[in-house]
Amino acid sequence: MPASWTLAVARGDLGRTTFVDGVTPALSDGEALLRVDRVGLTANNVTYAVLGDSMRYWQFFPPDARGLGPQWGLPPLWGFAEVIASAVPEVAAGQRVYGYLPSAGHLVVRPHRVDASGFRDASRHRAELPSPYNAYRSTTGDSAYRPDQEDLLILFRPLFFTSFMLADQVVDNGFYGAASLVMSSASSKTAYATAFELHGRGPRLVGLTSPGNLAFTRSLGCYDEVLSYDDIGVLDVGPTVYLDLSGAPSTRAALRRHLGDQLVRDIAVGLTNQTPNADAAEEVFFAPVQMRKRSQEWGREGLDQRFTEAWQRFTAVVSGWLDVRVGAGPEALRNAWLEVLGGRTPPRVGHVVQL
Ligand SMILES: NC(=O)c1ccc[n+]([C@@H]2O[C@H](COP(=O)([O-])OP(=O)(O)OC[C@H]3O[C@@H](n4cnc5c(N)ncnc54)[C@H](OP(=O)(O)O)[C@@H]3O)[C@@H](O)[C@H]2O)c1
Known part of the structure; x- marks a missing residue:
């Protein structure tokens, strides 16, 4: 053996x-x-x-x-x-x-x-x-497989699937009535793929990132604005959804302080800071839930087809990032x-x- x-x-x-x-x-x-x-x-x-x-x-x-x-x-x-x-x-x-x-x-x-x-x-x-x-x-x-794109599938398939389902859930819910959508760890693959899916379809997309990752995140062009975690105080105060990928308690606290009841939704998606955030947020995004909903509505094949189309749009640009x-x-x-x-x-x- x-x-x-x-x-x-x-x-x-x-x-x-x-x-x-x-x-x-x-x-x-x-x-x-x-x-x-x-x-x-x-x-x-x-x-x-x-x-x-x-x-x-x-x-x-x-x-x-x-x-x-x-x-x-x-x-x-x-x-x-x-x-x-x-x-x-x-x-x-x-x-x-x-x-x-x-x-x-x-x-x-x-x-x-x-x-x-x-x-x-x-x-x-x-x-x-x-x-x-x-x-x-x-x-x-x-249908998404191409031999010359194996590394993109390795790195992005589950992340992009999450991004695709997360963006879909946000759209499916009319952007929760928000004027702005704020995402932390905006430089992460899951965050920027979500922004790629949502860009230009509704509210203003604001990415929050570390000072050292500002230039990279801005260069992607999929956020309307990219700010450092220290600059939360300059955000417009209006109905805002927070998609939390960092899990950092200090970022959540600063957003709540600054936005008050204008923070209409607070959704835990990830925790790059390695601090569990499920309890602190109001809700947790788990891709299989929206996936089940869409599988019922679109059928498994309909979902696969939409995913493959979105994946192909994404792979056309992501190699440059x-x-x-x-x-x-x-x-x-x-x-x-x-x-x-x-x-x-x-x-x-x-x-x-x-x-
Ligand atoms: N709910 C779901 O179904 C689901 C599915 C897929 C992914 N996710 C989650 O989304 C998050 C992002 O995943 P990814 O694979 O896309 O990440 P990635 O591309 O590897 O993210 C890298 C970014 O994360 C931040 N970061 C990484 N390590 C860190 C550390 N040790 N301390 C502080 N910040 C750190 C930095 O961003 P900034 O400087 O911009 O903060 C860094 O540029 C993960 O927590 C992941 O589990 C959730």
Whole structure:
């Protein structure tokens, strides 16, 4: 059986990491073995770890199956994997899939509902976890896939899907009657993709960012105005929606102070500052909720088609906003993890690791 590695982080101290070596398990009937091939790392992966217990993200890839105690966790990653062995007649070795992957060399899945678009992992421990994370899309049955755009899919697919659904929810609700929409961590990929989707369709879009990221965020042209966190006092006082991607308590407090009851909606979307914000905000955005609504209204195919069209508009511009930094091997994955965790990755950079 081939050797395999696992990178784990201490759940209580995300900067402490360990590698363990093992062997890939023998497959039982109904299982397939994926080799994790190429993955990305952004602040979103750190958020999975920060919310690992409360949102059950640690449960996707249990550490005990890899000889690690419960104090360790495997940060979930997005990317491509290759089926290298299969005990499922409909899933062939050699198939390339996109999905939710562990920080490890291999993953055993139990493919279910196999069709041209891919399959779902029906492993028992994933049955109660949010279903969108259990889908593995085959590159051959995916309308958004292009071989020369794999790194864009690795870095942006789940983020852009969130942005697409978030923008859709805001539009679907008539912009909550707001004249302005303020977003924090405006330099993040999820934020600027949301602004890209919303720009010119309604209220004024204001991005808030760190002083060092002002020039980058302004250069994107998808916000009407970009301010530093220290300049909240110059915002127009009128009906405003806050989409919080930073989670910084000081930014929320400053907005509430300045806008008072003109802050008509306060929605937690992300927490790049690694401070959970679900309780402090009035509500939490969770893409699968709007996705379910639109799947019912538009049908699964209608949603896929709209997403693919939006994705193609976005990919036509985003390569100019991004420097993909490609690392090689498990050690590069650990380095990228520590860099993103420490907030040392410039917003122009997207980490991709070839394993
Ligand atoms: N609710 C959902 O369904 C959903 C889905 C996708 C993503 N999200 C969330 O959206 C957020 C953005 O994710 P992303 O992957 O798009 O991020 P990203 O592109 O990696 O974001 C980078 C930006 O985040 C801020 N940042 C990063 N690390 C930081 C640190 N250690 N301390 C303080 N600020 C830091 C900085 O922005 P500024 O200087 O502009 O603050 C930085 O330029 C994440 O929290 C993610 O989980 C939520």
